[in-house]
Each structure stands twice: as C-alpha cells, then as structure tokens.
Amino acid sequence: MNRTMPPEFRVKIDQEKCRKCKRCLMSCSFGVYSFADRVIPDSNKCVACNRCVVMCPEDAITIHESPNVYKDHPNWPLSIRKNVWKQAETGGVLLTGMGNDRPYPIIFDHLVVDACQVTNPSIDPLREPMELRTFLGRKPDKLEMEMVGGKPRLKEKLPQNIKLEIPVIFAPMSFGAISLNAHKSLAMAAKESGTVYGTGEGGLHEELYDYGPWTIVQCASGRFGVHSEYLNAGVAVEIKIGQGAKPGIGGHLPGEKIGAEISRTRMIPVGTDALSPAPHHDIYSIEDLRQLIYAIKEATGYKPVSVKIACVHNVAAIATGIVRAGADIVYLDGFKGGTGAAPTQIRDHVGIPIELALAAVDDRLRQEGIRNQASIVAAGGIRSSADAVKAIALGADACAIGTAALLAMGCSLCQKCYTGNCAWGICTQKPELTRRLDPEWGAMRLNNLLRAWGHEIKEFLGALGVNSVESLRGSRERLRGVGLDAQTLDILGVKPAGR
Amino acid sequence: MDHWWQKDISGCGLSGIINWDGKRISGAVIKKSVALMHDRGNGQGGGFAAYGIYPEHKDHYALHIMFTEEPGKPTRDFDDAMKETEAYLDRALAVDLAEDIPVRVTEKVPSHPLLRRYFVKVKQGSLKGTNMTEDDYIVSAVMHINDKIDNAFVFSSGRNMGAFKGVGFPEDIADFFMLENYEGHTWTAHNRFPTNTQGWWGGAHPFTLLDWSIVHNGEISSYGINKRYLEMFGYKLALLTDTEVVTYMFDLLVRRQGLPISAACMAVAAPFWKDIDRMEESEREACEAIRMVYGPALLNGPFAILFGHGKGLIGMNDRIKLRPFIAATKGKTVYMASEESAIREICPEPKEVWAPRAGHPVVVEMGKGIV
Numbered sequence: 001m002n003r004t005m006p007p008e009f010r011v012k013i014d015q016e017k018c019r020k021c022k023r024c025l026m027s028c029s030f031g032v033y034s035f036a037d038r039v040i041p042d043s044n045k046c047v048a049c050n051r052c053v054v055m056c057p058e059d060a061i062t063i064h065e066s067p068n069v070y071k072d073h074p075n076w077p078l079s080i081r082k083n084v085w086k087q088a089e090t091g092g093v094l095l096t097g098m099g100n101d102r103p104y105p106i107i108f109d110h111l112v113v114d115a116c117q118v119t120n121p122s123i124d125p126l127r128e129p130m131e132l133r134t135f136l137g138r139k140p141d142k143l144e145m146e147m148v149g150g151k152p153r154l155k156e157k158l159p160q161n162i163k164l165e166i167p168v169i170f171a172p173m174s175f176g177a178i179s180l181n182a183h184k185s186l187a188m189a190a191k192e193s194g195t196v197y198g199t200g201e202g203g204l205h206e207e208l209y210d211y212g213p214w215t216i217v218q219c220a221s222g223r224f225g226v227h228s229e230y231l232n233a234g235v236a237v238e239i240k241i242g243q244g245a246k247p248g249i250g251g252h253l254p255g256e257k258i259g260a261e262i263s264r265t266r267m268i269p270v271g272t273d274a275l276s277p278a279p280h281h282d283i284y285s286i287e288d289l290r291q292l293i294y295a296i297k298e299a300t301g302y303k304p305v306s307v308k309i310a311c312v313h314n315v316a317a318i319a320t321g322i323v324r325a326g327a328d329i330v331y332l333d334g335f336k337g338g339t340g341a342a343p344t345q346i347r348d349h350v351g352i353p354i355e356l357a358l359a360a361v362d363d364r365l366r367q368e369g370i371r372n373q374a375s376i377v378a379a380g381g382i383r384s385s386a387d388a389v390k391a392i393a394l395g396a397d398a399c400a401i402g403t404a405a406l407l408a409m410g411c412s413l414c415q416k417c418y419t420g421n422c423a424w425g426i427c428t429q430k431p432e433l434t435r436r437l438d439p440e441w442g443a444m445r446l447n448n449l450l451r452a453w454g455h456e457i458k459e460f461l462g463a464l465g466v467n468s469v470e471s472l473r474g475s476r477e478r479l480r481g482v483g484l485d486a487q488t489l490d491i492l493g494v495k496p497a498g499r
Numbered sequence: 500m501d502h503w504w505q506k507d508i509s510g511c512g513l514s515g516i517i518n519w520d521g522k523r524i525s526g527a528v529i530k531k532s533v534a535l536m537h538d539r540g541n542g543q544g545g546g547f548a549a550y551g552i553y554p555e556h557k558d559h560y561a562l563h564i565m566f567t568e569e570p571g572k573p574t575r576d577f578d579d580a581m582k583e584t585e586a587y588l589d590r591a592l593a594v595d596l597a598e599d600i601p602v603r604v605t606e607k608v609p610s611h612p613l614l615r616r617y618f619v620k621v622k623q624g625s626l627k628g629t630n631m632t633e634d635d636y637i638v639s640a641v642m643h644i645n646d647k648i649d650n651a652f653v654f655s656s657g658r659n660m661g662a663f664k665g666v667g668f669p670e671d672i673a674d675f676f677m678l679e680n681y682e683g684h685t686w687t688a689h690n691r692f693p694t695n696t697q698g699w700w701g702g703a704h705p706f707t708l709l710d711w712s713i714v715h716n717g718e719i720s721s722y723g724i725n726k727r728y729l730e731m732f733g734y735k736l737a738l739l740t741d742t743e744v745v746t747y748m749f750d751l752l753v754r755r756q757g758l759p760i761s762a763a764c765m766a767v768a769a770p771f772w773k774d775i776d777r778m779e780e781s782e783r784e785a786c787e788a789i790r791m792v793y794g795p796a797l798l799n800g801p802f803a804i805l806f807g808h809g810k811g812l813i814g815m816n817d818r819i820k821l822r823p824f825i826a827a828t829k830g831k832t833v834y835m836a837s838e839e840s841a842i843r844e845i846c847p848e849p850k851e852v853w854a855p856r857a858g859h860p861v862v863v864e865m866g867k868g869i870v
Contacts, residue, residue: 119508119694120718120800121821128819129771139792142756145785152762152785161791366731372792465720465801467819468769470794477723499505 005085006078009048010064011041017060024052024061029423029433030416049414051423083344094344097417097427099245099336099381099403102348106336107355107484108387112497114478116465123467125458131468132454134398136375137161137236137304138328159328160303162216162235164398165194166454167469168388170446171333171379171402172198172218172238172308175205176253176262176274177340177417178406179434182426185409185442187211192443193450198400201240201251201276203265209233216306219296221250222276224266228299236329237296238306239289241280244337244380247310247351251276252341257420257429290325297326304328311335311357311380312350316364323365323374331400332357334380338403340427341418354380355394359492362395362474385456394492395474408449409442505739509693511704511716512539512837515805516845517685517812519868520831523551524686526678528845533688534670535844536837539716544691544703545672546664548712548807549683553659559595559618560637560709562588563655563662564644565700567612572649577613580650585617587648591640592619600663600676607671612700616661634709634754641708646735652701657710660809664689664703672703684865685812687805689714706742708750710809715742716837717802717822728795745804748796760813761862766793768818768858805835811864820857827852833863 011032018039025033032045033052046063053061070078083094116122123130137159144155170186177200184207186197191214198216203225208215215234219226231237242248253262253274263270283289293305306329307322309315319330334354339347358378365371378396382388388399407413410424422428425436461467464478472478480497481489489496514532516524529547553561564584566577588594600614621633631639641653655662660683663676669690673679689704705712719725719741726736726744732755734747745767752763766789775786790797801821806813814835816824827834827842827849834842839852855861862870 116720119510120720123819129773131772133772135791143758143762143788143792145758145762145788147759147761150761151782152759152765152789153781154785154788157784158788158791366727369731371731465718466799468794468797468799470790471721471724471797471799473724474727474795475721475723477726 005044005082005089006068006070007043007046007066009046010043010066011046012062012064013039013041014060014062017058019058021057023055023057027051027055027423029421029428029430030419047414047416048412049416049423050412095341095418096344096347096415097339097341098413098415099338100348101415104353106381107353107488107492108381108383108390110482110484111355111390111479111492111494112482113386113389113393113460113464114480115463120465122465123462125455125462128462129467130458130461132166132457134164134167134469135161136164136329136377136397138374139372141372162196162304163194164196166450167392167398167457168450168453169195169377169398169400170197170405171337171400172200172216172240173340173402174200174202174218175265176202176257176429178427179425179429179437180205180207180261181434181437181439182409182442183208184439185437185446186405187214188439188443189446189450190214192447195450196235198238199234202253202262202274203267204230204233205261205265219292220276221278221280222274224268224274224276227267231296232300232303234303236304236306237300238308238329238331239280239292239296240308241283241289242308242310242312242333243339244310244333244335244351244354245339245347246342247312247335247346248278249343249346250278254420259429262429286321286325289322293326306331306377308333310337311352311354313352315352315357316360319361320364320368320370323370327374329375329377330361331377331379332361334378337380338406339417354378354391356488356491358391358396359394359476363493385453385460388453389457389460389472390479392469392473393475393479395476397473404449405446408445409437410445508718509544509691509740510539510718511692511714512536512690512841513688513714513716513803513805514834514836514841515685515687515714515807515812515814516832516834517863518832519811519863519865521551521684521865522831523682523684524832526673526681526683526686529686529688530670530673530678532836532841532845533690534668535841536690537668537670539692539837540668540690541692542668543666543693543698544664544689545667545669546662546689546691546703546705546714547669547673547676547678548655548660548662548687548705548707548714549678549681550660550685550807550809551683552661552681553618556596556618557659559620560656560658561661562617562619562641562653563600564615564617565612565652565654566615566650567652567700569650569652569701570699575650577650580648581613581615584644584648584651587644588617588619591625591643593622594619601680602675603677605671605674608665608667608675611665611675637709642735645737654701655707657707657712657809660710660712660807662705662707662712664705665700666698666703685807687712687714687807687812702738702740704742705807706738706740706746708746711746711749712807713742713746713749713804715745715802715804717741717804717817718800719744719798719802720800721797724795725798741802745798745802745806748798749806752793752796761860762789764813764815764860764862765789766796767798768815768860769793769797770858771818803837811862813860813862814855815860816855816857818858824855825852826855826861828869831868833861833869835861
C-alpha cells in the first residue's frame with residue numbers, strides 16, 4: 001500500500017448496533033470490509049459510495065471525512081498534494097470519473113427567471129394546456145403551403161426530425177462505460193417518457209434494437225459496433241467529435257472490461273483494449289466532416305445527423321461550420337460534463353462552461369441566419385429543471401442529462417467510475433455488480449425524474465405566462481443575471497437583475 | 500449586441516368596424532365606440548387607422564409623417580427635420596401632393612408635433628436593376644426616414660388609408676384630427692394604458708407598415724424570442740412594443756414568405772398539440788410543420804389584435820383567450836371590440852354577437868364577408 005496517501009474517509013461501525021450479518025462485506029465492491037469476530041473496515045479503501053450504508057439493516061455504518069489534518073496551505077490544498085504523491089508513486093497520468101469537480105463559478109446559479117405580475121397573467125399548468133413537445137432537427141427557412149377548403153396543406157414535406165415529449169434527453173453513454181442493465185434502463189425510460197437516449201460509442205446491444213425509435217446511435221472515432229443495420233436502428237445518428245469532460249482526448253476501455261457481450265456489440269475480440277483515437281482519422285477538417293455527415297445521410301435515408309462537440313474557445317465558429325457542413329443537430333457538451341474515465345488534469349482544466357458556449361453558439365447561428373437549420377442540444381452540467389429552463393432560455397432546443405440520469409439509477413457520485421468497481425452496478429461490467437441494477441427499477445427511477453422535471457418546467461412556463469416551450473426557447477429577456485460581470489452578461493445576452 | 504433595451508408595456512381597449520361591401524362610414528362612429536371604453540386607457544395614447552379615406556388619391560402611397568422629439572435621438576428644429584425629409588422624398592419618390600394634416604387644436608390635446616402628409620408614387624425606373632417591388636421600395640424609404648432622419652417619423656404609409664394617432668384619449672385625438680370629416684370602409688381604434696409614461700406621439704397605436712395596421716391589447720410574454728427571430732430576418736425593432744412585433748411578424752410571414760393569412764394566424768396563435776394530434780393526416784402534418792418551423796413566431800401571452808390590411812380586417816385572440824374580444828355583425832358590417840358595450844354603443848341591435856374562440860381568427864374580406 002502507498003503509505004504516503006492519507007485516507008479520504010473514515011468508516012465507523014457502531015459495534016453495538018452491528019448484528020454481524022456481513023451484508024456490508026457483500027455490498028462493498030472496493031474491499032473495505034473484512035470479518036474477524038466483528039466487522040473491520042479498512043478506511044483507506046473507502047470511496048464513500050455509501051452502498052454499505054444503504055444496505056446495512058441496522059444503520060450501524062457511518063462514513064466521515066477523514067479527521068486527519070495536514071497543515072493548511074492555500075496554494076497547496078490536500079487534493080493537490082495527493083495528486084503529487086500519487087504521481088510520485090506511480091509515474092502515471094491521474095485518472096478520474098464524472099464531471100469537473102473544481103470550484104469554477106456555476107453560471108446557472110447566477111441566472112434568475114422572470115415571472116408574470118399584473119400586466120400579463122401567469123398560467124396554471126394544472127388547469128390549462130402546457131406544451132413541452134420539441135422537435136430536434138433541421139427546419140426550412142419557410143413553409144410552402146396553401147389553404148384547401150379552409151385547411152392548411154403542405155406543398156413540401158419537412159426534413160425528418162426527432163419528436164420529444166419533453167425537452168430533456170439522455171446523454172450518450174456507451175455500453176462498456178456503463179452496463180447493459182444501465183443501457184436497458186435508459187432505453188426503457190426514453191420510450192416511456194417520449195424522449196431519446198444516446199448509445200454512446202460502444203454500439204447497440206442486440207436486445208436494444210426494439211427501442212430504436214427512442215435511440216440516437218453514435219459513430220465515434222473508434223467506430224465500435226458501427227454497421228449498416230446499427231446506423232439505421234435509431235432515429236438519428238450522432239457523430240461524436242468530442243466530450244466536455246475531455247475535449248481533444250480519445251477513449252480507452254481496458255481489455256478487462258471487454259467480455260463476450262461487449263466484444264460482440266463492439267465487434268472487437270474479447271479482452272482487447274478498445275481505444276478511441278483523439279480525432280476521427282477520416283476527419284481532419286470541416287470538409288471531411290461534411291463527407292461523413294452526407295455518407296451517413298445516404299446510408300440512413302436522410303435521418304437527422306447530430307454532431308457532438310466539447311465546448312472549447314472558438315465553439316461558435318466551430319458550430320457554424322458544423323451546421324454549414326450539413327449537421328441537423330449540434331450537441332454542445334460543456335466542461336462540467338461527465339465521463340467514465342478521463343485524465344484528471346484535462347477534465348479539470350480544458351474547455352469552457354456550457355452556459356457561455358450555448359449563448360455564443362445560439363447568437364452566432366442567428367447572426368448568420370442559419371439557426372433554423374440545426375437544433376442545439378445543451379449538455380454538461382444540467383442538474384435540475386431550473387438549469388434546463390435557463391439553458392432553453394439561453395437558446396437550447398433541448399438539454400441532455402448524463403450525471404443526473406446516473407444519479408437517478410442509484411449513483412452516489414463517488415467518482416470512481418474508471419475503476420470498474422461501481423457498487424451500484426452502473427459503471428462496471430462485473431456480472432456480480434451489474435446484476436445489482438434492475439432495468440425496470442432503473443427505468444422507473446428515470447421516468448420519475450423526467451416526470452418531475454416536466455412538471456417543474458411547466459410550472460416555470462406557467463409563471464412566465466407562456467404555454468409552450470418554444471416561447472421560452474432563446475427568450476433571454478426572461479432571464480436576469482445576479483452577480484455576473486458586464487462582459488459575461490454581454491456574452492450571455494442577459495441583462496442584470498434590476499434592468 | 501445591445502442587451503439594454505427596455506420593453507414598453509401597456510394594456511388597452513380596441514374597437515374595429517368593417518363594411519365589407521365598401522360602404523364608407525364616418526370617423527365619428529368609431530370615435531363614439533372607443534370613447535365608451537375611456538377607462539381602458541389612461542390618456543397616454545389614442546389612435547385610429549382608416550381605410551378608403553383617400554379615394555381621390557387611391558393610387559398614391561399616403562405618407563403621414565410627424566416631426567417631433569424621438570426617444571434616443573437628439574432634438575433639433577422640427578422645420579429642419581421637415582426640410583431634410585422633404586429633400587429626401589423629392590430625391591427618392593415622386594411627391595404629387597404635400598400638405599399639413601388638418602388638425603383642430605383643443606385644450607384636451609395641448610401640444611402636438613408638426614404633422615404633414617405626402618401623396619407619393621415610386622418614380623419610373625427606380626426599381627430598375629433591383630429585385631424590389633414598389634412595396635419593398637416604399638418600406639425601405641420609410642425605414643430610411645425613421646432610422647436615419649432625426650425627429651422625423653413616418654406613422655402611416657399605405658394606399659388609400661391613413662393612421663391618426665397621438666398622446667391623449669382616443670376621443671380627444673379623434674377631435675384633434677377631425678376624423679368626423681373622413682369616411683372609410685374599415686376603421687380600427689385604440690385606447691392605450693401604458694405602464695410607463697412615454698408621451699411620445701409615435702408610440703401610440705396603431706402601428707402601421709404599408710397598408711397594414713395593427714391595434715393590439717395585450718402583452719406578448721414571448722417578446723424576447725419573437726424579437727430575436729425577427730432580427731434574424733433583418734428587422735430592426737426600434738419601438739420595443741408588442742405591436743411592432745405583431746406587425747413585423749405578419750409582414751414576415753405573409754408579405755415576405757407568402758403564407759396564406761389564415762396559416763400565418765395559425766403560426767402566431769398556434770393550435771394546441773392535443774388538437775393537432777386529432778386532426779386528419781394532411782392537416783395534422785401541416786399544423787405540425789407550422790409549429791416546428793414557426794415556433795419562434797408564436798405570440799404567447801395575452802392579446803387581442805385587430806389587423807387591417809386594406810382588403811379586409813382580421814381580429815384574433817391569443818390561444819387561451821386571456822384578453823377580452825367580442826365580435827358582432829349587422830348587415831354587411833362586422834364589429835369587433837374589447838367590450839360588447841362598445842359595439843352596442845354604435846350598433847344597438849346587432850344580428851349576431853359572439854365571443855370568438857381562443858386562437859380562432861375572425862377573418863373579414865372585402866366583397867366576401869366573414870370567411
């Protein structure tokens with residue numbers, strides 16, 4: 001053991017309460033517990049996932065921050081000292097899971113939403129219709145239509161769009177990064193809630209083809225599991241260029257996770273590492289992207305193509321290029337977006353916040369007069385219906401949730417996804433762990449979350465005096481900033497509160 | 500980008516009359532109707548739009564121009580503004596008649612701008628080498644004067660029609676402009692209750708562009724996105740009123756994009772999904788497309804509007820009827836107003852009186868009646 005690493009947590013067993021049932025030993029996937037006449041915890045191994053706490057029938061376990069103190073130094077908080085110790089020990093790249101945990105300002109928390117008083121009435125969503133239906137995809141600049149017998153008739157059909165009953169979708173997370181049961185939960189919930197989930201880059205397990213109408217299949221740099229049937233299985237195809245948690249960085253699913261199911265789905269041999277290159281090796285520029293977009297459209301009968309990028313400095317210009325290259329959806333992943341595994345330094349220091357990226361992209365697409373040609377999906381730090389409402393007001397057509405969806409399935413944000421030991425059966429491929437997640441239970445929890453957010457979004461709309469989400473979309477006039485500097489407000493296109 | 504704009508909020512009363520057979524009605528009638536709803540305004544704005552009032556100049560665009568202070572622009576001698584405007588008009592257009600708009604000064608309207616009207620045509624050859632229509636050309640001239648010439652504001656620019664508006668109660672504005680001397684087949688009137696005191700004559704309603712006039716009671720809660728949507732198509736929203744947004748939205752959908760007027764009404768007061776889902780296939784597909792493509796054009800929030808366009812009059816409510824709006828008919832005349840009393844004041848025994856359904860426009864066309 002690495003003796004220079006202090007334990008992060010301290011596990012305490014109330015030996016008077018403990019009935020020695022050993023359920024904690026079975027629950028802990030990190031090997032904290034052993035038994036010798038009584039339960040003995042090894043706090044060094046604890047990640048504070050709280051599985052044991054939840055499973056203990058006697059409420060005998062408590063987990064505490066480690067009481068050990070080191071002399072304080074503002075420039076060298078313990079978290080940074082630990083990184084140095086770890087690297088001195090191993091000589092390796094620091095790895096982590098989930099989204100950026102550095103205390104950057106959270107802009108969503110500095111935006112407040114308007115409501116109606118006197119001059120226009122608020123609307124009660126329990127008594128009046130309140131509409132969240134959203135379509136993702138390309139819309140023409142104008143419609144060609146005629147009136148026939150007093151009824152409107154289209155002269156020209158619209159391009160295919162994805163119909164959502166709630167402007168919240170499940171972010172793409174691959175089979176490999178998460179378990180098959182987690183994928184099943186997402187697919188079932190997407191169907192039930194009238195939304196979509198993304199396959200991520202790991203292909204689509206054969207059991208999930210039936211959920212095609214609620215699926216966006218992904219084509220990433222590793223091209224795992226990509227074949228004609230797969231591309232046509234969903235309602236859209238997503239080209240993943242980058243991920244908010246690790247812009248410019250590829251992926252690495254270690255061979256130990258490549259069992260029979262993943263091997264078959266990804267079309268790679270059992271036990272081999274699945275390496276996703278940092279770039280697509282057939283996309284070194286925007287014109288290459290255009291070729292892939294149209295190759296996919298030709299292969300799928302012109303299903304919408306989404307291009308997912310990490311939010312980086314020139315995101316507005318990049319997004320414009322993506323739309324001009326033919327994308328129907330631009331998926332913006334902010335730097336708070338989650339990951340199954342990423343180099344810590346990259347996760348914590350590369351990329352920009354979704355709020356600013358979203359505002360800049362929406363503005364630029366409007367300035368260029370091409371906003372209608374593509375929908376914008378905002379992701380990377382959407383934590384609540386309020387965040388979703390603010391993102392939509394800033395200009396998003398829909399939001400994607402990854403971390404929030406994982407939390408709904410039981411995740412406790414211990415951030416140890418990269419270890420493959422997820423005690424909740426979500427971010428692991430070990431059969432003894434994955435079976436802990438019952439897909440029906442997972443789907444129910446995800447549905448509950450979306451239903452709750454749907455109700456809340458309707459309450460926001462009602463308070464705003466509008467009864468349809470498109471009247472909030474891009475309506476930055478309904479937001480105000482509190483405690484934001486003038487330049488940030490300018491980029492957001494939002495006035496300060498009081499103006 | 501300027502994010503510091505402040506929207507202008509107001510409540511209102513409105514009234515409209517149309518004789519679809521073309522019989523002309525005196526301005527005294529509409530004045531009587533809107534005067535009954537005195538309490539729906541606060542003296543900060545009254546106005547009228549009248550169609551069919553200039554039959555002797557029916558082929559001319561009638562430009563009504565006020566020379567006065569303008570918000571956000573320096574104030575100078577109004578005669579200078581007039582001279583600059585007239586010099587521009589002489590250059591850009593064929594001016595066949597220029598005259599003061601006749602007014603009667605009373606103590607109810609203590610001060611007023613310099614008010615002039617010009618009957619103009621597009622000069623032969625002006626459109627050569629452009630893909631503009633005469634209407635486009637006039638719109639660009641109006642935008643030039645309003646945007647570039649300080650203290651000059653075109654408040655009416657249609658053919659055989661005119662807007663008359665100012666700061667005051669509508670009945671006093673009617674007296675000021677001596678509307679009893681005008682006869683038109685279509686009239687709309689507006690009584691304004693702004694929450695801010697602006698005191699600018701150009702800010703009163705109706706808001707007009709070419710033959711189009713809008714009077715509006717309501718607050719568009721979706722103003723922010725409607726404004727950004729219009730800006731994407733090059734509109735400059737200078738007045739920051741809902742009425743301006745409504746006018747430009749119809750201009751975009753109908754004049755520039757060629758949607759049938761009923762389809763444009765469906766875009767701004769869209770049917771609900773629950774109703775669309777029950778429609779037969781081709782209508783469902785069309786309504787779904789309208790909502791997908793014109794979602795940002797949806798005018799959400801309470802409103803009742805009267806939209807006059809020279810060939811008819813349209814009255815409509817928002818999609819859940821959050822503002823009062825009543826219609827009535829008698830013979831070949833259709834009445835629409837915020838209050839039934841305002842109709843009965845000038846038509847004591849209408850044949851039919853009804854409250855139009857939310858989001859369902861009352862469309863009257865000249866020569867046809869209600870369609």
